[in-house]
Amino acid sequence: xxxxxxLTKVYNGKTAxxxxxxxxxxxxxxxxxxxxxxxxxxxxxMLTGMIEPTGGRCLVDGIEVAKDPLKVKEIIGYLxxxxxxxxxxxxxxxxxxxxxxxxxxxxxxxxxxxxxxELVHLDGVTQKAGEYSxxxxxxxxxxxxxxxxxxxxxxxxxxxxLDPEGAREYRDLVERLAGEGxxxxxxxxxxxxxxxxxxxxxxxxxxxxxxxxxxDGVARTxxxxxGDAVRxxxxxxxxxxxxxxxxxxxxxxxxxxxxxxAKADIRxxxxxxxxxxxxxxxxxxxxxxxxxxxxxxxxxx
Amino acid sequence: xxxxxxxxxxxxxxxxxxxxxxxxxxLALFLVISAVSIHEGIEVYNAQLDTYNEQLQQMTxxxxxxxxxxxxxxxxxxxxxxxxxxxxxALGSILxxxxxxxxxxxxxxxxxLKSLLSHPVYRDEIINGKVLGxxxxxxxxMALALAVSLAMLLVFSVVPTLDEFAAILxxxxxxxxxxxxxxxxxxxxxxxxxxxxxxxxxxLVIFAVVSTLLPILGTMAAxxxxxxxxxxxxxxxxxxxxxxxxxxxxxxxxxxxxETDPAWRDYEEARKAYTEKRRFISDVSSILSPQMNYMVxxxxxxxPGSSTMYTAYGALQVEPGGGLADALGQVWMNIAALIVFxxxxxxxxxxxxMRMDIR
Numbered sequence: 143x144x145x146x147x148x149l150t151k152v153y154n155g156k157t158a159x160x161x162x163x164x165x166x167x168x169x170x171x172x173x174x175x176x177x178x179x180x181x182x183x184x185x186x187x188m189l190t191g192m193i194e195p196t197g198g199r200c201l202v203d204g205i206e207v208a209k210d211p212l213k214v215k216e217i218i219g220y221l222x223x224x225x226x227x228x229x230x231x232x233x234x235x236x237x238x239x240x241x242x243x244x245x246x247x248x249x250x251x252x253x254x255x256x257x258x259x260e261l262v263h264l265d266g267v268t269q270k271a272g273e274y275s276x277x278x279x280x281x282x283x284x285x286x287x288x289x290x291x292x293x294x295x296x297x298x299x300x301x302x303x304l305d306p307e308g309a310r311e312y313r314d315l316v317e318r319l320a321g322e323g324x325x326x327x328x329x330x331x332x333x334x335x336x337x338x339x340x341x342x343x344x345x346x347x348x349x350x351x352x353x354x355x356x357x358d359g360v361a362r363t364x365x366x367x368x369g370d371a372v373r374x375x376x377x378x379x380x381x382x383x384x385x386x387x388x389x390x391x392x393x394x395x396x397x398x399x400x401x402x403x404a405k406a407d408i409r410x411x412x413x414x415x416x417x418x419x420x421x422x423x424x425x426x427x428x429x430x431x432x433x434x435x436x437x438x439x440x441x442x443x
Numbered sequence: 444x445x446x447x448x449x450x451x452x453x454x455x456x457x458x459x460x461x462x463x464x465x466x467x468x469x470l471a472l473f474l475v476i477s478a479v480s481i482h483e484g485i486e487v488y489n490a491q492l493d494t495y496n497e498q499l500q501q502m503t504x505x506x507x508x509x510x511x512x513x514x515x516x517x518x519x520x521x522x523x524x525x526x527x528x529x530x531x532x533a534l535g536s537i538l539x540x541x542x543x544x545x546x547x548x549x550x551x552x553x554x555x556l557k558s559l560l561s562h563p564v565y566r567d568e569i570i571n572g573k574v575l576g577x578x579x580x581x582x583x584x585m586a587l588a589l590a591v592s593l594a595m596l597l598v599f600s601v602v603p604t605l606d607e608f609a610a611i612l613x614x615x616x617x618x619x620x621x622x623x624x625x626x627x628x629x630x631x632x633x634x635x636x637x638x639x640x641x642x643x644x645x646x647l648v649i650f651a652v653v654s655t656l657l658p659i660l661g662t663m664a665a666x667x668x669x670x671x672x673x674x675x676x677x678x679x680x681x682x683x684x685x686x687x688x689x690x691x692x693x694x695x696x697x698x699x700x701x702e703t704d705p706a707w708r709d710y711e712e713a714r715k716a717y718t719e720k721r722r723f724i725s726d727v728s729s730i731l732s733p734q735m736n737y738m739v740x741x742x743x744x745x746x747p748g749s750s751t752m753y754t755a756y757g758a759l760q761v762e763p764g765g766g767l768a769d770a771l772g773q774v775w776m777n778i779a780a781l782i783v784f785x786x787x788x789x790x791x792x793x794x795x796x797m798r799m800d801i802r
Contacts (some may be wrong), residue, residue, distance in 0.1 A: 183802065191800060192560050212563045220561035230459060242451045243562045286558060341532025399445075 143168040143294060143323045148198035153356030158184040160349035166327060171320045173330040176440040181349040182329040183223060190220045202294055210352050219292035223299040225283030229272025233264050233282045237269055237289055246289045258285035276303035294325045301335050313339050320440040333347055333437050347440055352424055364440055365431030373429040379422040399406050448564050452572020460542050460580035469538045470584050474591055480530040481592045484523030491518035520601050521745040522616050527592060528741040529799035531618050532734055539622040543629025544581055544646045545639035546573055550638040552638060557801055574789060581622045589615045610744050610767055617740045620781040624733035625650065627788030634795045654734045661728025665721040673713040731785055736777040741782045744768035
């Protein structure tokens with residue numbers, strides 16, 4: 143549904159997005175992760191047809207965005223970071239103004255606007271948008287992004303201004319949209335936010351795609367390399383005796399606890415050895431890389 | 444570019460303008476001052492009409508008067524609009540600047556432009572819609588001002604003829620052209636500046652330069668480059684007392700010893716060349732000033748028979764001609780300048796808006 147090919151954007155000699163190759167399947171909820179200034183928003187601006195790429199191309203539903211931005215805009219919805227509205231108009235009037243660009247009838251517009259306002263709990267709000275709180279603006283932003291019932295939804299830092307209740311409602315909404323078969327592209331620098339709703343992620347750093355896939359897969363790919371070694375955490379109630387196995391490379395001991403680096407997964411053998419010595423095993427597991435730590439390490443690069 | 448999308452933007456902009464407190468306040472002031480100026484103009488018109496009637500009556504009773512070739516000139520109701528023009532050039536420009544200076548910068552500040560651009564509309568459609576909405580609002584203000592002035596004329600039992608009505612419409616179009624000139628400056632600065640505050644400052648600087656500084660510089664340049672005016676020759680015969688007319692009418696030519704004196708003829712030619720040179724230098728700088736162009740065009744429309752009008756920046760001259768068409772023909776450069784000036788600024792706005800960084 144979304145594809146970029148060697149997508150590049152250069153601003154005043156500075157490369158914001160550098161040869162990005164990305165693919166998001168239809169119906170996927172995709173998390174676009176990366177630190178501030180990684181090029182996430184610039185990528186979204188190119189995908190939504192708001193700026194033209196310096197090089198490469200991007201396609202949404204098979205349509206090349208730079209060649210036919212209007213056609214793309216008709217099938218997508220976009221919630222910008224720090225979304226803004228016309229402060230002298232109510233939420234309903236703002237949505238009405240945007241909805242007129244889709245060539246719908248007045249009746250269709252009225253129904254869709256009412257539906258959207260109800261969805262984001264802004265129905266019955268008569269205040270002007272200029273008097274809205276940031277959370278209300280964010281919710282109105284979601285409504286304006288969905289005013290045309292889009293096939294693809296681009297959300298840039300969608301929970302930035304939402305309170306916990308708003309964030310929960312946002313997650314429910316994304317799940318509902320995923321259930322309807324819509325493709326959702328969520329850009330964020332907050333891993334927990336992406337983790338909560340996205341099935342696949344792409345990690346961007348300094349304009350380049352560092353990894354793409356499932357969250358665990360990306361974490362494994364990015365984890366510091368330890369060759370083919372497996373790290374096994376072992377904890378017993380009693381003092382841990384010497385462990386002997388040809389597969390063991392080394393052991394980091396700490397009283398009743400140890401991390402065993404082995405050439406293969408030897409948990410069965412270790413368990414048998416410890417059991418035969420009458421020891422009580424409290425914990426034995428393969429140590430997975432901590433996703434937060436892995437991503438933070440990439441952010442700090 | 445689809446016109447329905449341009450129209451959608453224009454409709455919203457027009458509605459924003461005419462419902463904004465800023466526009467309503469300046470418009471109200473504009474209309475009140477227009478009404479006052481029209482009232483003032485009607486009083487002067489009525490006084491001139493009384494004088495005209497008295498002179499006509501004198502002609503019918505005293506056929507053998509002191510100036511046998513003299514005919515009084517009937518005052519035109521367009522005189523009333525000459526009064527309106529002076530107020531229009533001050534308050535109208537403020538109205539135009541007020542609605543334009545934050546038209547784009549406000550959208551950048553509120554980030555609504557990004558939201559708008561995420562929907563199926565091209566950038567050129569947005570800027571064209573904004574300009575159209577602004578032109579509509581200024582046209583609305585101008586139409587109201589003309590309607591008020593016409594209503595006042597009718598209240599004072601002054602009914603314009605068809606020709607005068609056409610002249611009023613042309614005056615309205617020239618006034619709208621003048622308003623558009625400053626609206627174009629304001630919207631350009633709004634597109635160039637990052638914030639509305641800066642846009643307002645830039646707009647006011649350009650306003651001061653083109654409305655005040657340029658005409659003054661033009662007059663100064665004319666003084667510098669034309670040198671000293673030629674001195675008249677010694678008079679060989681006493682000059683006859685020039686004929687005075689209280690109603691601004693014409694006096695037929697009488698024998699003048701200056702016409703036969705060769706030294707005086709040389710002086711006349713040198714003076715004419717000097718005046719032409721001064722006028723050319725002054726005109727070159729004035730053509731860049733919407734204020735000056737508006738004054739010249741308005742003078743041609745409102746008083747096509749007159750030859751000179753004195754302003755704060757010096758004398759504006761229009762050769763006395765036959766009628767409105769002749770008068771307009773003489774000021775075609777000023778009319779063209781009133782069209783070209785906003786067109787240049789609108790063009791600059793368009794280019795800048797199309798290339799604007801919306802991150």
